[in-house]
Structures are given as structure tokens and as C-alpha cells.
Amino acid sequence: MLSIVYDRVAEPAYSLAIRILERPESAEEIVAAVFEQLKDEADVSNADVDHLGAVVLSLVRQRAIVRRNADAATSKVGTKQERAAVEIPKPTSERREPLLSPAARLRLQQSLAKLAPEERTVIELIFFEGLTQHELSDRLTLPIDTIRLNVEHGLRTLAGTALG
Amino acid sequence: MTEPSHRSHDGMAGLYAIGGLNRIDRDRFEQHLETCVVCVATVTQLLPVARGLSQAAPTQQPPASLRLRIVGADSDPRPRRDARIPLSGVRLAPVYRVVAVMCLIAAAALGWYAAQHVTRSRQLRDSLDASVLRIQAADHDAVTSRQVARELRARADVLAAPDVATISLQGQPAAPNASGRAFLSGTRGAVLVASNVPPLPPGQIYQVWFVVPPDPIAVGFARVDGAGRIFSTVDPPSDAGIPLAIAVTLEPEGGAADPSGDLLLLGRTDR
Numbered sequence: 507m508l509s510i511v512y513d514r515v516a517e518p519a520y521s522l523a524i525r526i527l528e529r530p531e532s533a534e535e536i537v538a539a540v541f542e543q544l545k546d547e548a549d550v551s552n553a554d555v556d557h558l559g560a561v562v563l564s565l566v567r568q569r570a571i572v573r574r575n576a577d578a579a580t581s582k583v584g585t586k587q588e589r590a591a592v593e594i595p596k597p598t599s600e601r602r603e604p605l606l607s608p609a610a611r612l613r614l615q616q617s618l619a620k621l622a623p624e625e626r627t628v629i630e631l632i633f634f635e636g637l638t639q640h641e642l643s644d645r646l647t648l649p650i651d652t653i654r655l656n657v658e659h660g661l662r663t664l665a666g667t668a669l670g
Numbered sequence: 671m672t673e674p675s676h677r678s679h680d681g682m683a684g685l686y687a688i689g690g691l692n693r694i695d696r697d698r699f700e701q702h703l704e705t706c707v708v709c710v711a712t713v714t715q716l717l718p719v720a721r722g723l724s725q726a727a728p729t730q731q732p733p734a735s736l737r738l739r740i741v742g743a744d745s746d747p748r749p750r751r752d753a754r755i756p757l758s759g760v761r762l763a764p765v766y767r768v769v770a771v772m773c774l775i776a777a778a779a780l781g782w783y784a785a786q787h788v789t790r791s792r793q794l795r796d797s798l799d800a801s802v803l804r805i806q807a808a809d810h811d812a813v814t815s816r817q818v819a820r821e822l823r824a825r826a827d828v829l830a831a832p833d834v835a836t837i838s839l840q841g842q843p844a845a846p847n848a849s850g851r852a853f854l855s856g857t858r859g860a861v862l863v864a865s866n867v868p869p870l871p872p873g874q875i876y877q878v879w880f881v882v883p884p885d886p887i888a889v890g891f892a893r894v895d896g897a898g899r900i901f902s903t904v905d906p907p908s909d910a911g912i913p914l915a916i917a918v919t920l921e922p923e924g925g926a927a928d929p930s931g932d933l934l935l936l937g938r939t940d941r
Contacts, residue, residue, distance in 0.1 A: 508740070508741055509741040512737060512740055512741050516732045516736065516737065516740075517729065517730075517731065517732060518724070518725040518727070518729075519732075520730055520731075520732035520736070521727040521728060521729050521730040522724055522725070522727045524727065524730045525727035525728065526727075530730075530733075533730075534732070534733065534735075534736050537732065537736060537740075538736060538739050538740055541740045542740075560721065563721075563724040563725065564724065566724075567724055605725065606722055606725045610722075611725050611726065611729075614722050614723075614725065614726045615726050615727075615728065615729075618723075618726050629688065629723070632685070632688050632689065632690040633688050633689070633720070633723045633724075634727070636689070637690070638690055638691060638692045638695070639685050639690050639691065639692075639695070640692065642690070651681065653685075654680070654681025654682060654684065654685060655681055657681070657684040657685055657688065657690060658681050658683065658684030658685075658712070658716075660684075661684045661687065661688065661716045661719045661720070662684075662715075662716070664719045664722070664723075665715060665716060665718070665719045668719075668722065669718055669719060669722055
């Protein structure tokens with residue numbers, strides 16, 4: 507089962523880690539650590555591939571952001587601290603979104619690239635760098651209301667153009 | 671007209687969906703989500719986009735070594751050369767036959783030993799599942815406790831506010847025996863207390879309104895317990911000001927944009 511999940515999600519997971527960390531060796535380390543965590547803590551044999559894939563992507567994002575922040579603060583964070591910072595979400599009864607097909611991924615990447623710069627910037631800084639609205643407001647010297655507006659409008663555009 | 675207290679949270683659904691709120695803002699917004707159908711609908715619409723974003727990074731191929739490191743060589747998807755040796759026509763010397771029989775006996779013993787371990791590991795997994803269930807139940811209890819604590823803190827905040835005013839609520843023809851009080855703070859919201867409130871009909875909810883010109887504003891919902899009591903906190907928009915009156919009406923589940931159902935309680939302020 508683990509190999510099926512790996513083959514399904516390794517590419518987006520590794521791409522996500524590189525996008526956040528910008529260093530292939532760190533990205534590889536994070537993806538490997540997440541799969542180790544999955545093996546140790548999740549019931550891999552009974553879960554469905556889409557759920558485990560979503561879990562992998564979520565953990566990669568969280569751990570990569572923890573690593574990125576630690577690197578920025580020039581503090582040492584080992585895999586144990588990263589692991590302690592994230593938890594494997596339990597399967598829920600809510601409707602599960604399947605992982606995107608390669609064509610849908612490409613469409614979403616293109617839609618993200620075509621967003622208005624002020625919308626793309628805030629969405630990417632939040633999602634790939636883990637900034638909050640207050641941190642964004644400080645960094646971009648923008649009112650929080652503007653940030654909220656840009657994020658929501660950008661996400662609605664993506665929902666309409668890429669996932670609609 | 672917007673949903674109860676929605677305006678002060680306008681635009682936060684997108685930030686919430688992609689993780690742009692800090693812990694305090696997130697807790698506040700989750701509390702708001704319990705009563706705002708507009709924000710619930712927006713979050714529901716935007717969450718799939720947020721999930722999709724984790725797959726929207728520019729594509730990079732992971733190195734082959736990563737697959738080997740994670741799933742090992744045994745499940746390498748590349749076709750491998752068949753390493754089996756055909757046995758037909760192979761004859762073993764007597765000494766090798768003895769060795770082969772001994773190997774078979776050793777393999778059988780190892781098989782039995784492995785079966786014991788499989789049984790033991792199943793027992794451990796069952797025990798672990800039970801532990802996980804207990805932890806989930808404890809987590810659920812903790813979440814419930816946090817919600818109760820949050821509500822109590824919000825009520826205490828209102829009641830202790832220096833500008834709190836008390837408004838008497840009178841039962842109306844739809845609930846003639848009901849009565850109550852509203853504790854209203856211009857800065858910290860309002861708390862409603864009432865008794866002898868009729869039980870809720872299925873599919874309906876008690877909605878609280880601030881009567882201000884030109885139209886009443888929905889400020890939240892009031893929960894009634896089995897004994898006909900209400901003890902609820904509402905969170906009016908920061909710009910709502912002091913209303914002319916506070917009203918409680920019976921509305922369809924999910925709330926109404928304007929008061930349309932039976933009026934149960936009404937209290938006029940001194941404004």
C-alpha cells in the first residue's frame with residue numbers, strides 16, 4: 507500500500523517541499539520523514555489512497571514550513587521537533603476530495619500563475635511560507651482588510667477557473 | 671442584510687481555508703462559524719481550492735533514490751529480470767538432500783515462530799486501536815470543554831463590562847409565560863437569559879435581533895434547554911451600537927435574513 511501511495515503522491519509532495527524550502531536535499535529529507543511518520547502512526551493498510559495522499563501533502567507542507575521558519579531564524583530544528591509540530595489528521599466522515607489528476611494540477615498551476623499579482627502574492631505567502639494575516643500586513647504594509655479581500659477573491663477565482 | 675455578526679468577519683473565510691489565521695483569530699472565527707451560514711458556505715466552497723494548492727507547486731521529479739529510501743527495492747516498479755532457476759532435471763547429491771531436508775525443517779520452525787508473532791502483533795494492533803479510540807474520545811471531551819470554557823468566558827466578559835446595561839425581556843403572545851433579561855455591552859456583546867420559553871419545533875431555531883433603524887440586525891441564535899431556559903451569548907457587529915430594542919423570534923433552522931416568524935420575547939432599551 508505504501509508504494510501505491512508513494513507513486514500517487516511523491517511528485518506533488520516533493521514539488522511542494524521544494525517550493526517551500528527551495529533546496530532539493532531538504533525537500534527529499536522532509537518527504538522521507540513524512541513517509542516514516544506515516545508508516546509509524548497511520549493505519550496504512552486500511553486507509554484509502556486519496557486520504558493518505560492528502561495526509562502526506564498536508565504533513566509535507568506543515569513540516570516544510572516549520573523547517574523554513576527554523577532556517578530563517580538560523581535555529582537548528584531536527585526531524586523530531588518537526589514531527590512533534592505536526593499530527594496525522596484522523597480520517598473524517600466528511601466528503602473527501604480526490605487528489606488532482608495531472609491535467610487538473612496543470613490547470614491549477616496555470617490559473618495560479620495568471621492570478622492578479624496582488625492576489626497571487628498573498629495566497630502564496632500564506633500557503634507556501636506559512637504567514638498569517640498580521641505578518642502579511644507588516645511585510646507588505648497593507649491593511650488587513652485588503653489582504654482578506656485579495657485572498658478571498660483570488661481563491662474564488664481559482665475555484666471558478668481551475669476547479670469549477 | 672448580512673448574517674449575524676458576519677460583517678466583522680468578512681473575508682476571513684479565505685484566510686481560514688488556507689491557514690492564514692493565527693491561533694487566536696482561528697479560534698474566534700471557528701466560534702463565529704457556529705452561527706454564520708454565510709461563512710460556512712464560503713469555507714466549504716474554498717476548502718477544495720486550499721487542498722488543491724498543495725498540488726499546485728511547479729512540478730519537480732523526485733529522485734529515484736527517494737523511492738528506494740521510502741518503499742525499498744522490493745516494490746521497485748521497474749521490471750526486474752527473473753532470478754528463478756528452473757528445477758526440472760536438477761538432481762541433488764545425497765549430502766545436499768540432507769541439507770535440503772534440514773532447511774525445510776528450519777523453515778517450518780521459522781514459519782511457526784512467525785505465525786506466533788503475527789498473532790501477537792494483531793493483538794497489539796487491536797489494543798492500539800482501542801487506545802486510539804480512547805484518545806479520540808478524550809480529544810472530543812477536551813474540545814467540548816474548551817467550547818464551554820470559551821462560552822463561559824464570553825458571558826463573564828459581557829457581565830463584567832463597565833458599560834453593561836440590563837434590559838427586561840417580556841413574553842409576547844406566542845410565548846406569554848416567557849420572560850428574561852438581556853445584558854448588553856456596547857463593547858463586548860450581549861448575554862440573554864430567559865425562562866418558560868416554549869420548546870423548539872423541529873427544523874426551527876430561536877434567532878436574536880437588534881432592532882435598529884432602518885432594519886433589524888440578526889445578531890445570533892439562542893439555545894433553549896429542556897427546561898425552557900435560555901442562557902446564550904450573542905456577538906453583534908462592532909458598529910451595531912445600542913439598539914432600540916432586542917427581540918427573539920422563531921425562524922427556520924439556519925436563520926433568516928429578516929425577522930419573519932413568531933415574536934417570543936421583546937425588550938426595549940432606554941435609547
